[in-house]
Amino acid sequence: MSMFCYQCQEANKGKGCSVKGVCGKSEEVAKLQDLLIYTLKGISEIVVKGDLDAKELGEVNHEVLRSLFMTITNANFDDDAFVQEIRKMLTLRNNLRDMVDAANKKDSPNFFQKLLGLKKEQTGKKVSVSDLHDAARFQVSSKAEMLKKAASTGVGVLATANEDVRSLRELITYGVKGLAAYAEHALNLGKEDVTLYAFIYEALAATLDDQLSADELVALTLKTGQSGVTVMALLDEANTSKYGNPEITEVNIGVRNNPAILISGHDLADLEQLLEQTKGTGVDVYTHSEMLPAHYYPAFKKYDNFVGNYGNAWWKQLEEFESFNGPILFTTNCIVPPRSEEVKARIFTTGSSGYPGCKHIKADINGKKDFSKIIELAKRLKAPTGIETGKIVGGFAHEQVFALADKVVDAVKSGAIKKFFVMAGCDGRMKSRGYYSEFAEKLPKDTVILTAGCAKYKYNKLDLGDIGGIPRLLDAGQCNDSYSLALIALKLKEVFGLEDINDLPIAYNISWYEQKAVIVLLALLHLGVKNIHLGPTLPAFLSPNVAKILIETFGIAGIGTADDDIALFMGA
Numbered sequence: 001m002s003m004f005c006y007q008c009q010e011a012n013k014g015k016g017c018s019v020k021g022v023c024g025k026s027e028e029v030a031k032l033q034d035l036l037i038y039t040l041k042g043i044s045e046i047v048v049k050g051d052l053d054a055k056e057l058g059e060v061n062h063e064v065l066r067s068l069f070m071t072i073t074n075a076n077f078d079d080d081a082f083v084q085e086i087r088k089m090l091t092l093r094n095n096l097r098d099m100v101d102a103a104n105k106k107d108s109p110n111f112f113q114k115l116l117g118l119k120k121e122q123t124g125k126k127v128s129v130s131d132l133h134d135a136a137r138f139q140v141s142s143k144a145e146m147l148k149k150a151a152s153t154g155v156g157v158l159a160t161a162n163e164d165v166r167s168l169r170e171l172i173t174y175g176v177k178g179l180a181a182y183a184e185h186a187l188n189l190g191k192e193d194v195t196l197y198a199f200i201y202e203a204l205a206a207t208l209d210d211q212l213s214a215d216e217l218v219a220l221t222l223k224t225g226q227s228g229v230t231v232m233a234l235l236d237e238a239n240t241s242k243y244g245n246p247e248i249t250e251v252n253i254g255v256r257n258n259p260a261i262l263i264s265g266h267d268l269a270d271l272e273q274l275l276e277q278t279k280g281t282g283v284d285v286y287t288h289s290e291m292l293p294a295h296y297y298p299a300f301k302k303y304d305n306f307v308g309n310y311g312n313a314w315w316k317q318l319e320e321f322e323s324f325n326g327p328i329l330f331t332t333n334c335i336v337p338p339r340s341e342e343v344k345a346r347i348f349t350t351g352s353s354g355y356p357g358c359k360h361i362k363a364d365i366n367g368k369k370d371f372s373k374i375i376e377l378a379k380r381l382k383a384p385t386g387i388e389t390g391k392i393v394g395g396f397a398h399e400q401v402f403a404l405a406d407k408v409v410d411a412v413k414s415g416a417i418k419k420f421f422v423m424a425g426c427d428g429r430m431k432s433r434g435y436y437s438e439f440a441e442k443l444p445k446d447t448v449i450l451t452a453g454c455a456k457y458k459y460n461k462l463d464l465g466d467i468g469g470i471p472r473l474l475d476a477g478q479c480n481d482s483y484s485l486a487l488i489a490l491k492l493k494e495v496f497g498l499e500d501i502n503d504l505p506i507a508y509n510i511s512w513y514e515q516k517a518v519i520v521l522l523a524l525l526h527l528g529v530k531n532i533h534l535g536p537t538l539p540a541f542l543s544p545n546v547a548k549i550l551i552e553t554f555g556i557a558g559i560g561t562a563d564d565d566i567a568l569f570m571g572a
Contacts, residue, residue: 003030004154006540007174008073009428009513014540023074024337031147032082033071034154035140037173039086040067042135043093044204049132050100054197060092061197062187068180068200069352073514074314075333078354083143090140097136101129133208155541167543168217169207171518174541175224176203178519181266181332182231182480184352188269188367191238199227218549225526228519232483236398239268239297239480246296246397246477252308253461254389259378260284262310262324263291264317265331266478270350270369274329275303277371283378286310286324288317289334290454293477296395309392310384313427313457321346325382327374330355333514334454346381348374392460394475396450398487407470409495412505416467418446419570420506422489424482424520425455426513432536433458436511438562440464440473444570448472450488453479455511482520486527501528507569508532509559512539525554535559 006016008023017023021030043064047054054061067085070076129137135153140146155170183196206212206220240246261283263271271287271294278285284307287294292309294300311320314334321328321338327346330353337355338344350361350369363369401408411417421443427433440449440459449459449472456475464472476484493501510532512521518539524532531554538547538558550556559565 003027005030005033006155007170007177007515009426009537009539010430011540014537016540025077026079028079028147029077029082031150031154032079032086035146035150036067036082036086036089037071038135038150038153039089039093040064041204041208042133042137043089043096044201045133045136045208046093046096046100047201048205050096050103052096052100054201055194057197060096061192061194063089063092064197064200065180065184065187066352068177069184069332070354072177072181072333072352072516074335075352076349076354077335077337078356078360079143080356081354081360083146086146087141093136097129097132135208162214163543164214164545165212165217167541167546168214168221170541171522171539171546172203172217172221172224173207174515174518175221175228175522176200176519178514178516179224179227179231181352181516182235182519185267185269185480186231186235186238188267188351189238189242191234191241193230193234196227196231196234199223214545221522222526224519225522225524228523229483229486229526231519232480232486232523235480236483240399243268243272243300244298245399246293246395246481247298247400248393249296249301249395250391250393251292251295252391253310254308255286255310255384255386256284256307257383258282258284258305259381260286260307260324260326260384261374261378262286262288262321262326262328262384263331264288264314264328265334265351265353266290266480267331267351268294268297269367270329270331271300273369274371274374275300275306278305278375279303281305281375281379283375286384288320288328289314289457290478290480291331293394293475293481296397296477311387313454315427315429320387323385323387325384327377327381329361329371329374346377390461393471393473394460394477396471396474396484397476397481398484398491401474401476401484401488402491404470405491405495407468408492411468411470412496416446417448417470418444418505420448420450420504421569422450422485422506422508422510423455423459424450424452424476424479424485425511425517426479427454427457427511428513428536430536433511435536435559435562436509437462439509439565442562442566443472444566445472447570448474450474450476450485450506452476452482452485453517458511479516479520482523486524489529490527502530509565509569510534511536529554531555531557533557533559533565 010022140149284305287309317336321343330349347358436458
């Protein structure tokens with residue numbers, strides 16, 4: 001087996017990719033990602049066993065977030081970027097380890113304490129280097145050495161005698177990856193919560209501990225969900241405090257006859273910088289896929305060159321990027337390897353994203369990015385070719401729905417609205433995902449869909465109508481905005497005076513693809529939500545026993561046919 005990866009929904013044959021990722025990542029990239037995660041686990045063990053205070057680790061915390069984000073599905077395909085990141089993280093790991101080791105031998109601050117800005121009393125407790133896991137001690141320098149070491153560190157070879165333990169370790173790790181993605185977005189807007197860093201170290205270190213039982217790992221899995229709620233609340237605060245609360249907005253899906261830039265991914269801070277730099281240049285900016293909800297924020301409406309959304313969900317980019325004609329900026333994950341050199345030459349990446357042969361734009365020490373090369377290229381290229389016309393409506397995040405609360409409650413009490421369906425999550429390439437379009441179309445006319453994430457592209461252009469002026473599709477935003485759906489459910493629970501969130505007329509039919517969906521799922525479980533249907537397939541990384549726990553404890557279920565599932569939901 002040259003590689004093994006089963007972290008996303010499209011794992012080959014529902015089991016795992018063992019030659020090349022369905023996502024397009026190579027064997028080398030897969031192995032380097034494994035080694036980077038292994039290194040982060042070593043760092044985490046040093047922090048935990050050395051009793052280091054996360055709030056004093058500064059840049060180490062931020063680099064850990066970046067490293068985790070780089071390994072999310074479809075985020076970074078650049079093997080050289082991973083080699084550089086592994087070297088950087090090994091240096092930080094060794095500095096931390098040597099600092100803890102030196103603290104055992106003398107009382108005065110050493111070089112590494114000074115390097116990390118730590119005081120003597122913050123160097124932690126005594127821990128012998130020899131007691132640390134190999135992840136905290138191994139040494140490599142060349143790419144060849146990294147690949148050789150990675151062959152013994154990936155999930156495909158780190159099998160324990162207990163498959164359930166391995167399954168839970170991976171579930172926790174993937175949840176932490178999603179948590180890190182959301183935390184990095186918040187950090188880019190100046191918001192952070194040190195408890196999240198402390199939890200990341202605790203969780204990753206625990207995945208190295210062979211003494212932990214499956215029951216203890218189940219408890220840690222639920223704690224991961226608790227941190228998921230914390231990070232989503234943090235990101236919501238970061239977005240709304242900076243850009244205002246999303247509001248009901250019509251978004252144009254046609255094109256203008258100007259040169260243009262297409263921005264994809266999720267990072268609103270990158271979008272803001274791009275809009276600032278394109279003001280008055282004659283270059284339009286369009287969103288793609290998960291960047292669509294940026295149009296809902298009041299702060300972005302002042303830019304008259306921020307003109308609409310182009311295309312659909314991430315997986316359709318191969319055709320849509322060709323017809324767009326202009327440059328594309330990826331701010332995060334959702335890259336599909338381009339088919340042509342012409343398109344690749346128009347792709348730029350930034351942040352944790354990357355693709356070999358594409359120009360990567362780094363931030364300076366103040367977080368500023370120079371997008372002038374993208375703007376210059378846009379001016380030399382043709383305007384986008386239109387692929388559709390019309391408008392779509394969104395902006396139904398928590399504050400906007402709260403403003404409609406009386407109207408919504410009256411509709412429920414009168415029977416005009418029988419049930420809400422949370423259809424959040426991810427879209428993907430598998431034909432079986434057509435289920436979600438069919439499900440939305442066939443839902444009774446007295447039901448309302450609450451959505452967030454790119455799953456919306458399966459039904460956000462359908463004519464679903466409204467109920468007494470309330471649209472039957474309420475789009476809260478990105479997958480990052482799933483917190484809005486939780487807040488809406490909790491608000492309805494309060495309004496109706498219910499003790500249990502599961503007594504609400506809300507059903508959950510969620511599609512998943514990558515690791516941010518994992519942290520959202522765990523967050524919902526922490527909030528007590530039960531009977532979530534998850535599709536189009538259950539995760540390959542769940543062992544039969546772990547899947548059984550989720551089914552028996554939380555009522556997790558897969559999907560069937562649209563007709564059968566609607567009958568089940570409506571009869572409940």
